[in-house]
Amino acid sequence: VLVMFLGSWALAPREESAPSKELAPAPAPSVRPPNAAAAPAPSVRPPSATAEPIVPAVPHDKFAAYEVKMRREGCSPTAIAAFKYNYGVLVSGANLMIGESAIAPVQSLPTLDELDPAEDAALLAQTVMLKLNGGLGTGMGLDKAKSLLVVKGRSSFLDLIAQQLQAMRERFGTSLAFMLMNSFSTSADTLEHLSKYAFLPAAADLEFVQNKA
16 A cells, blocks of 8 residues: 555655765675674664654655645554554655664574473453454455455354464363454455354454554
């Protein structure tokens, strides 16, 4: 969707930029001898923990048209503000890449055999089964949610999910919560299809819809 909104901006004529300066060659990477001890992995914090908010290098002179379209589509003020910030980052030219020098390979990870999980049905009372259901099946010739594709007998993916939920509730004797992350393209078809399952919650408690932005 970001591409859709920025399409007209990308095709707009640009001002000629100043000639780029010749960059000095990067220093050769240091090579650790095979028997040398590995240096401790650097502590890398996410950009949000250290970086100041990026101030766009150019004003948002072209954003007004995008904002009008987003308001017309019913996008929330929060979504518009977030998109405006991302647009500003895009046109600022800021380099958000994490360089190789700032990262290090993981030295060790626990294996499945080392874990000792214990079944605790009480934890399911604090759990929500969340399924992503925002994509259309246009690539498969569908004009509706791809989860409505019939895959076994007369059951679609959505039917199998509902049956799985019911089986888990019966097995563990708890009312495991369930929600779908729908999109504006899949919400109506999905809710209509699942309305036949009486054990599922009402529509307001069954889904939350992704923002169009």
